[in-house]
Amino acid sequence: MLKKKIPVLLCFLAGLLPIISFFFTSPGDGLREANDTLEQWLVVVSGFALLLGVISVFQVNLRKISNRSKGWVNAIYLLASLVIMGAFGLMDAFSEMPGWGWVGTSGNTGFNWIFDAIFQPLQSTMFSLLAFYVASAAFRAFRARNLEAGLLLAAAMVVMLGINPYVVKVLPFLPEWTRWIMNGPNAAAQRGIIIGAALGAASMTLRILLGIERSWLGLQEGE
Amino acid sequence: MSFIPRSALSKVLVAAPFLLQASSALAQEEEVIGWGIVSDNVAALILFTLFSGVVLYQIGQARRGKELFIRRIAGLNAVEEAIGRSTELGRKVMFVPGIGTVGEVETLSALSVLKHVAKHCAEYGTPLEVPNKDPLTYAAAREAVKEAYLEAGRPDLFNEEMVPYLTYDQFAFTAQVTGKMVREKPAANFLIGSFFAESLLLAEAGQSTGAIQIAGTAQVAQLPFFVTTCDYTLIGEELYAASAYLSKDPVMLGCIKGQDIVKAIVLLWIVIGILVLSATGSTIMQDLLNSSLGN
Structure with a gap:
């Protein structure tokens, strides 16, 4: 019973504190200090959770290697990258501590080199794929199959052409149309979604704080 | 104005914000804070x-x-259909609970849907995979899936590899998940939670494999991508209503x-x-x- 009640009670208290400190003041500003401390605890807990994550990465990939599962060679690359990057990170962290240091390491050279020369370009590559995916998604979305899709296509054409300087030279009225679409129908629809989502989030928060919504804890409604 | 040397004026202008900041800090220190309303x-x-x-x-x-009365939400009605399709095809279900932390309401809502999905997967014996980016979300997702399998009476089907932690980096996570989608071809993809620039990459990769896709987010900027590439999309408040809708709890x-x-x-x-x-x-x-x- 306690196993189920304590997490709900802790969730209630941890959720209530930021709300109270937002609305009320207390002697010596204790409420705000308590809230700040709670946020620091969250960072510490996240650190431990990250350790759990690293253990999971090792478990899953070591099993893949030992079973010679499909793609086991990739698992070796992944673990090697994790160990090398982690080692360089630790070396840099220790070298910054007074009295500690490693022979041959001055500053963050190893870690930074891997980050700048390998990691960053890989990240940029993934991000740049978005351009191609946007094109293929737009191709599917803008097929005028019915009236609504036709309207969407027309609006998209106006907006895309309205920000193209060459087209604007020929059709100078287009930027005004673009502004109207973006600030009128588009903004209205977005605000509708935002208002609904904000109220939904507030309602969900209330359900969680009151312990009505417990499935995210892995508990059943009746528990 | 002309009597003030220009260099002195510029010094005063530069120092003004700091002086204002310092004076307000002093005023705050002098103020006795007691119980009250902000x-x-x-x-x-x-x-x-x-x-x-x-x-x-x-x-x-x-x-x-x-x-x-609560209106019909097509995306949530399609959850069982998607799991059923995976069962028929003998392929796995992939559930991505976003890249947000467990402190976000969107992520908590996603975990509620995850538990429902996991319970059905356990009942049908359908393989499930829940890749994670945030370590706290990973810990919570693992517990939610474990409990769902227990509730379904199939704890034997649960193993911790079903809920792997991938990486903390946004695009490295995206690369791994899209890679899994293309290589392992899950029959159903659930992209529910807090998503940012990776939303289209994930949804397009899933779409290219022919998987049935159900997405849900409250991030307005990502909604058009999901609407374009997924079969069903939970828009904003529908995501937060999901757990109430699925549980039918009055x-x-x-x-x-x-x-x-x-x-x-x-x-x-x-x-x-x-x-x-x-x-x-x-x-x-x-x-x-x-x-x-x-x-």
Whole structure:
């Protein structure tokens, strides 16, 4: 019973504190200090959770290697990258501590080199794929199959052409149309979604704080 | 002005913000803080109390057994269909609970849907995979899936590799998940939670494999990508209503009803504001709302 009640009670208290400190003041500003401390605890807990994550990465990939599962060679690359990057990170962290240091390491050279020369370009590559995916998604979305899709296509054409300087030279009225679409129908629809989502989030928060919504804890409604 | 040397004036201008900051800090130090209400947030407190009051009243009504209607949400009705399709094809279900932390309401809502999905997967014996980016979300997701398999009476089917932690980096996570989608071809992809730039990459990769895709997020900027590439999309508030809708619990449905009443009040406020502005040119309704939100 306690196993189920304590997490709900802790969730209630941890959720209530930021709300109270937002609305009320207390002697010596204790409420705000308590809230700040709670946020620091969250960072510490996240650190431990990250350790759990690293253990999971090792478990899953070591099993893949030992079973010679499909793609086991990739698992070796992944673990090697994790160990090398982690080692360089630790070396840099220790070298910054007074009295500690490693022979041959001055500053963050190893870690930074891997980050700048390998990691960053890989990240940029993934991000740049978005351009191609946007094109293929737009191709599917803008097929005028019915009236609504036709309207969407027309609006998209106006907006895309309205920000193209060459087209604007020929059709100078287009930027005004673009502004109207973006600030009128588009903004209205977005605000509708935002208002609904904000109220939904507030309602969900209330359900969680009151312990009505417990499935995210892995508990059943009746528990 | 001409009597002040230019260099001195520039020094004063540079120092002014710091002086103002320092004087306000001193003023705050001198102020004796006791129990009270933060004056800037009084109107927000009134709104918060009104909202909570309406929701709690509706919960009370629901507890007394009042029948509550909730409209059909196509994306949530399709959850079982998607899992059933995976079962028929003998392929796995992939559930990505977003890249947000467990402190975000969106992520908590995603975990509620995850538990429902995991329970059905356990009942049908369908393989499930829940890749994670955030370590805290990973820990919570693992517990939710484990409990779902226990509830379904199939704890033997659960293993910790079903809920792997991948990486903390956004695009490295995206690369791994899209790689899994292309190589392992899950028959159903659930992309529910907090998503950012990776939303289209994940959804397009899933779409290219022919998987049935159900997405849900409250991130307005990502919604068009999901609507374009997924079969069903839970838009904003539908995501937050998901757990109440799936559980059919009357108390939770009471919360949704209360939320809808407040939404109707907000809508009424906007309509009155438009009428007042059009008829008199006064922005009083807008000003009241702005001040209540602290703007």
